[in-house]
Amino acid sequence: MKKKLISILLVVAMAAMLLTGCSGNSGNQTKDTAKAKLDYSNIKIGEITSLVVNDGGWCQATHQSLLAAMKELGIPEENLKVIENVAEDQVSVTNAYNALASEGVNLIVGASAGYATFLSELAGKNSNIIVAQQGDQVPNLIGYQIRNYEGMFLAGYACALMSPTDTLGFAASMSEASVRGAINGYALGAKYANPNAKVKLVWANSWYDVDIETQSAKTLINQGIKYMGMEASSPAIPQTCQENGAYCIGYNVDMKDLAPKAVLFSYMWNFAPIYKDIITSVVEGKADTSKYYYEGGECANISAFNEAIVPKDVQDKVLQVKADLASGKIKVFGGELKDNKGNILVPAGQTMSDDKINTQQFLVENVIGSF
Amino acid sequence: MEKKQTVPLYKKILNPIICVLLGLAFSAIFIIISGFDPLTVFAKMISYSFLNSMGLYGSINGALPLMFCGLSVALAFRMKLNNIGAEGQFAIGAVLGGWFALYGPSLPAPFGLIVMFLLCALGGGLWAAIAAALKAYWKINETIVTLMFNYIALLFLDYLCYGPWMAPKQTTAITPLIPDSMYLPGLGGTSSALILAVVIALLLQFYLQRTTGGYQISVIRDSSQSATYAGISVKRFIFIVFILSGALAGLAGFVKVTGILHRVQAQLPGGAGYTGIVVAYLSQFNPLVVILVAILFGGLQNSCAAVQIMGVPSQIATMIQGTIMIFVIAGEFLNHYKISFYREDGMEVPEQ
Structure with a gap:
């Protein structure tokens, strides 16, 4: 009985606090900073x-x-x-x-x-x-x-230039428009270097997960893939690549020091x-x-090349493509562009609108995978 | 290790308070090491989360789903059923109710909400009924089943929010807003869901303490064999308790969607189903206490931001939360068990 009484008293006290709260100044409590210069x-x-x-x-x-x-x-x-x-x-x-x-x-x-x-x-x-x-x-x-797809275009381009096979990999995190933009940018860059290039896609379904990202890299490597792009936050993929003699493009920050034998260069966000x-x-x-x-x-930046593993001619070609992207000579989402279900996304001679690029809900033709 | 037969009331109340204080003292060591004054930090935590209207509302909003999940777990544990599935029942409740709010026929104001309330409860209840059937007919461990079903439910919710339900032009997995008529009325800076939670807690308290059903549940908890001997259908009660428990967790989906978010989102429960287990334990499965403990937890989570603004590293801020929780749980355990030492000849050493 006593216990019940205490419970009831506490509930009443809470309710009272709530009501006094209502009469107080609810909402913003901003200090008057706008007035000061x-x-x-x-x-x-x-x-x-x-x-x-x-x-x-x-x-x-x-x-x-x-x-x-x-x-x-x-x-x-x-x-x-x-x-x-x-x-x-x-x-x-x-x-x-x-x-x-x-x-x-x-x-x-x-x-x-x-x-x-x-x-x-x-x-x-x-x-x-x-x-x-x-x-x-x-x-x-x-x-x-x-426009992360610009930096990712360079990533895919470099991987396709260096890969001995036509199949590249991509380890992605969560299905979100900018992530799909990264995958598509990578795949289109690869295609620019090698028209037969295909990109196998694996998802972690997590923004940061060392175990799953390790598995993603292993899955790709076990299928004979040597070069991969990534849109994943942990150091797992570069390290797994290094252990297995594969190569990748770092992501977010310069990842060369994490895996000096595997990271060709890194895509770096520069806000x-x-x-x-x-x-x-x-x-x-x-x-x-x-x-x-x-x-x-410069916002969709790439780090310095890893001189030890990226040949000079590849470096020059990547820098040339970077300049062509900046000058508008290369349009990443220019027509004719098809998705991997065979639909035409952009007819020949046209370019996709920024609005559509920024909220993209498709994977381009040479991506093997879905979202 | 022995279980104590009875725990006096004053100890029940005093124990958590002492444990919270011990937890604070323990965290104070780390706060001092990181170069801050623990008293200032604690004062900021309390004043930010509870002593001003904005913070208090934030704490209550954070607590609302915890209240329902806590009630759900508390009810099941009253019959020694380990319902670890509040997280999934929450998700399925939100899926069924959310489907109605987003795509169902629009009904005049209160009826829409009532239908959604029922659908959320139904969703959670039916999801839990699967575990109940497996337990009642094949004695399959409900802890494992409910836990595994959480993953299925959450992935299904994610599928909907990333796929067919996703709002156009959104970059994240979230649905459009539900119609205005489906919003629960506000209560200051929080939601009238708080009143709903208190009413449901009172009803649950009444059911458990004043009705035959409640009494039969307590008989089954103490010994299901005696209950069977006394003619109580244990199977029937496994269904009743599991379905009610699931329905309560499903209602967490109702309050989160109609009272706070007004949308459905991937990973909507956000761990509330699991925190609900801790809330239920700390409340000693008492429904009214669940409400208060949930608010404390909401405040504790809320204070994390305020503490970081002072410059305290986020790891320390999270650690304060964890430390308080561990101390209270450990204290609860020692409240119910005593440690006895035996001499090698088997004689018990008398307690000092």
Whole structure:
């Protein structure tokens, strides 16, 4: 009986707290930062990441880009507040957003595509805070994305030049538009080097899983594949390649040191130019939230070549293709382009729209696999 | 190791509190090592998660699915049924209810919600009924079955969210918004699902303590043989308890979709089904206490962000959560068991 009484009392107490909460100032608790003159010394930036910022992968690439942009603009590092390990879930993202808002940040960078839906909903709550996030276009939110398929085109091109067979591999993480973009970019690059090149695709169905990624690499190697691309975050694939005499293109950050005998070069996300532009616009009070950054070139960067294993002529050819991509001579998603079910995606003489590229739901003709 | 026959009430209440304090003291060592003042960190955790409306709402929103999963597990464990499947029942509840919300006929405001409520409960209940049938007729271990069924349910949910249900132009596995008429009314910054949770907890408490069914469940828990001898159909109760338990977990899907997210998402349960097991244990399977413990857990998860803003590394922030959990679970164990030392000649050493 006593126990029950205590339970009831506690429930009543909770209810009372809740009701007092209702009458209080619910919603935003932002400090009045907008009124003070914003400059590069006092702008506060928040970053939300799905793993830790030194994960050796995606989060590290994002974080380093942000730090590089801040350094270039002379923003002290302590002006960056990072919340790590935030799940791609509405409650967790809201909580991180609120925590940063209560710190009075002026800009929040969402470092995972999985936050798009939630940050798009939250961005409207608070006109003092600009959100930079890959994804939707809504008030207070600046969208950005990198044309990763350009860097991946170079990856596929290099692998196909070096591979003794026509079949290459690709180890992918989760089926998401930019990941499909990476696979397609790789396959089209391979085809550019060798019209008969085919790409066998394996999925990990996880953004980061050492065991499954090891299995992905082994599956490909066991089928006689020597060269593979990857869109996976852990060091597992380069290391498995090295152990088995296979080769791969690193991903996210320069992975050469992880597997010096296997990594030809790495695809590296470089968000720094985009972040620099966004931060500048926030400081100057000119943030244009109708803008959507969709950048290639230096943003879809590749690391220096691994001189020990990439022949000089391959290096030269890759750099030539890189220049041709930048000049527009090569259009990755130019017609005629078919998917691997035989449908024509782009007729000859035309190019796919950015909108379609950015939300792609297909795999190109020479990809063996599905999503 | 012996099981204690009875545990006095004051110990039941005092024990978790002491354990939380011990857990905090233990974490304090690591906080000091990482160069922060533990008291400031703890004060920030509490003030952020509970002492302001925004934080409290966040904690409750985080807790809502935990409440239903906790109730689900608590009910099953009352009959010593190990329902590890709340995660999957949650997912299937969300699939069935979500299907109705997204593609079903639109009904006038309260009816749509009522149908969805029933479908979520039905989804979770039917999913659990499979494990119940295997247990009742072939004595197949329910722990394994419910655990394995979680993977099937979650992969099916993922398939829908990555495939046919995925919102157009979205880059992630999430469906479009459900119609406005299917939103549960808000309650301050949280959802009226909280009231639903409290009402269901009260009903469950009443059922377990004041009805014949509840009494029969406790008889089966103590000895299923005596129950059979007394003419209670154990098989029937395996079905009743499993289906009710699954229905409660399915309702976690209802509150998450209609009260918080307003969409269906891949990996929707996000581990709430498993955290629900811990919540149920810590509440000693008491439905009303489940509600409170769930809110504490929601707050604990919530405080992670606030602690990181102070500069405390995220690993330490997560560790504080884990430490408190382990200390409370260990404390619970020692509350019910005592360690006795025996001399080599077999004589028990008297306790000091």
